[in-house]
Amino acid sequence: MSKPALKRFTDWIDVWQDRADDFNAAVDDYPGARLAERETFLDGLAVAPGQTFLDVAAAGGYLLKGVKARLGDDVRILAIEPSPVHAASLPDYVAVAEGSTITSFNLPDASADRVANLSGLHHTEDIRGYFREAFRVLKPGGRMGAADVRKGSPIDAWLNTIVDQLNPEGHDGRFYEDGEFSTMLTDAGFVNVTERRAVYTWDFATVPD
Secondary structure: OOOOOOOOOOOHHHHHHOOHHHHHHHHHHOOOOOHHHHHHHHHHHOOOOOOEEEEEOOOOOHHHHHHHHHHOOOOEEEEEOOOHHHHHOOOOOOEEOOOOEOOEOOOOOOOEEEEEEEOOHHHOOOHHHHHHHHHHHEEEEEEEEEEOOEOOOHHHHHHHHHHHHHOOOOOOOOOEOOOHHHHHHHHHOOOOOOOOOOOOOOOOOOOOO
16 A cells, blocks of 8 residues: 655645644653754844744744743743644643734734744745745844755755655655745845854664654
C-alpha cells in the first residue's frame, strides 16, 4: 500500500491535523532539544520587558514559552495559530488572534513590538503576504524575525527526504535560497534588514531519545 499524499505546503491546518499532538508531546518531553534554536532566535529579536510579542504559526507555543521564561509577566504575548489542534495546546497566558491566518492577521496596525516566525514559513505558500502583514502590525521601530531552513542544506535533505519517507503523511516543505528573505523583506517595506545563517544543534541525552 502506498502512503497517502501529503497536502501541499500551503495547507498549514491540514499539515498539522493528524500530527500536532505528537509533535507537541515530543517538544514537551525533550524541552532542551530545541533550546539552542529558540535562544539563538530570541537573542536576534532582542526581546525586552514591556513589549508586545506576536508569534505567527505558534504551533504549541514552544517559542512563546521561551519568551515567558525570559520576561515573566512583563510582556504581552499574542499568537496566530490557524490549526485548531495546535491552538488548543497553547498556554493560557497566550492571547490568540482569532480569525487570523499566517498571511492575514486579525490585528490592528502598529500593535506589536516584535513579530516572529520560527520554522513556520516552509509550509506557507504566500510568504510575501506574511512579510506584508508583519510590517503592517509592527509598531514604529519594531522588529520582525523569521527563521527557516536553507535550500540545499543537510536539513533540507533530512526533512524532505528522510522525514518524508518515515512520516506516514510525508513532508513537503519549501525552503529558501540565501538572500531570498532579504529581498522579500525589503519589498515589504522593512529597513535595516539582516540575514545570516545560524548554526546550532538539537541536543538529546541519548540516541534513543
